[in-house]
Amino acid sequence: MSIVRLIEADAACGRKAQALAVLMRAGLPVPDGFVVTDPGTDRRRVSAHLSRLPARAVAVRSSGLSEDSERASYAGQLETVLGVRTVDDVLAAIRHCAASAGTPRARDYRTRVDPHGDPTGEAADPVIVQELVEADHAGVLFTRDPRTGDDTIVINASWGLGESVVAGTVVPDEVTVTPPADTIRVTLGTKQTRVDLFDHGLVRMPVPTADRARGCLTVDGIGRLVALGRRCEDLFGRPQDIEWAARDGLIWLVQSRPITALDAPRTPPTEQGSGHLLVTGVPSSPGRALGPARLVRSVDEFRRVRRGDILVCRTTDPAWTPLFRLAAGVVTETGGVLSHAAIVAREYRIPAVAGARAALTSIPDGTQITIDGARGTVTGRRS
Template sequence: MIIPLTEATPENAGAKAAALGRLIRAGFPVPPGFVIPTAAYRSATAHPDPSANPDPSANPDRSATGHASQFDAGHLSQSGTGRRHRDVVVSAWLVDELAGVLDVLGESSVAVRSSGSGEDSAEGSAAGQYDSYLAVEGLAAVVAKVQLVWGSLWSRRAVAYRLLHPERTPEIAVIVQRFVDAEVAGVLFTADPRTPGGAAVVEASWGLGETVVQGLVTPDSYVVHAAGEIDRRCGSKATRRDRGAGGDGGGVVSNEVPVEQREKLCLWDEQLRRIARLGREVAELMGGPQDIEFAVENDRIWLVQTRPITAPLDAPEQQPQPTDDESVLRGVAGSPGTASGPARLVRGVEDFGRVEAGDILVCRFTDPVWTPLFGVVAGVVTEVGGRLSHAAIVAREHRIPAVLGVSGVMSAVEDGQSITIVGDMGTVTVPGLLRS
């Protein structure tokens, strides 16, 4: 039942896997791999193992909060199967198949990634809504991650996202690929409609791309114009993620970035032009502007994901006029619009119960688990993150303003204090703020 990634189609493996398969067939640099198709998920859910007793703590999204108001109502009622299907286990015959194809792939470390039926489609990105795992080592670890990826189809965040983008029959495939040990990784929007000629926009940071897509750092930002000129803005790249030391199924670790590297751009001009050129070629193949994730390993550029741009940077980033107003904090324009309301400081899922309609979510960064909040709040402010991160994309899809990378905002703003954010300019106004 397992198929090569080159044979993936939207019908048998979801849009994400199908796009990667199409890139490979066209000769683009995509890590090799295979797909556990949606048919395997259907088979597993049709014949669940009654002896299975998964540990819900293995997936923190299942028990993240006891708050059961706007985040739980109806979220697991689709087809009446959500709670049962998220605990499906991998059958013995599929484990045997996995053992064989992993041997053929011959990689000591792989990425285990979701490809949901509505993920990476023209209708919705589902950015960060389903689980993926990097640097997975060994058959047992791969099997465990496949089960978690299947289960993520029915996580609170994924079901809440699907309320905006309904699917007739939610299903999920699983991609297993060679893991890329990235020195630098990031995201490319192949065409920014806000710029003459639709320049390419790149955000990147040291290490694995998780830090950029999850908004864990404020990345370096580049605009690569059609004529070759490049605009650059150095980010505050304080942390990086890399493959761990191995053992116990592999995984990734976080480390601090040395100060001298934080202040150094992570991509040079020739790499940026190669990335932009690959992006143009992918967009031509796929028939429209693309949101592409890439990784650089030993100066080789790998493409690890491409999807249609569902949430474009659709408003010119307005440059705020110089001002002596000490109450204005500045960050990255993530999603257009203006909103005023009480700041709700959220440090973790334990704070979700305090969030009310009309609040402005203020946080260090947003985890995909937090997606249900985006359907409640009037706007989002983060201390770190870029405009191509999952948080920014989902904010634009929800049509709420977002300002990202506002250094120190968690200390500058008091919980419940009235603030105003302007997503077009990347500003947060905090009345009465006095800087030290």
């Protein structure tokens, strides 16, 4: 088993680890860790490296050799295990993450988004083991608006660990910062739940009503995030997709990778489609599509989806990605523009509307609907 300190990571450690090393060497705030480039079972060496990390738990994340490229983000397609504590559990998580590039969903994604990559997957990807920031609030920052390609910075934020934002299980706050005056616009999300680390593991729990109604970020916090985002873009010379976590007033960077699909064809928002306005949500992937609504509530209903359907669901996780090859568009009840599902929808060049409350009860199954991913609307006939 080969182990490299995170600050020393190079191309052999995968793009995610290499980018974090660049940030660390530039003096930016990145949690410490190490990279396992040859997953095995050398418990002693892993234990020695873990003992140097002061956090009470770590995050174990894939750092695939194909991951985080300008063409293919692999957003959510490879594994991450959060809140890992013991040496044995870290070893198990390393093996799990290292093997994830060879899963059917990763192969399916690779053939669609990165057809020039290895179609058989990589037998054992490098894996990052990194201090887990037990965040008060966390999220994602894009240094360009992925819906328009302009230089407006977009931030999604929610309470607790960033898993809620990237997994699309909440409607996060959305903050936009538009130059040259850096005009700030805040749209509050509902932020219904949060994920936190407790002694017995990760727990998802309801967010108190008062916290749902207020923003996660102060004006000062927004300013510091924007400065960090621009510093990352300057370092890498291209627009960046950044994951961040804040605790006790400090902001930590846990990812910086190229924003994908900025070259996608874009059409301006159209007038509202024919029919009644059924739901509105967060514009998440531009484009417009007409097709039958297919309501899917669980993996058991995947077989109902046909090519050209518009997928309507509460949320998606990576297991749902193969449906994106069939769907003409995606509507979710939760999530935001910077969630993994929204990123993959843009890479697949299909329109998406996230955070469309009550979509599963407002959109009749099987009826013809029109989704406009630039406007964030779904129109059609009411039952």
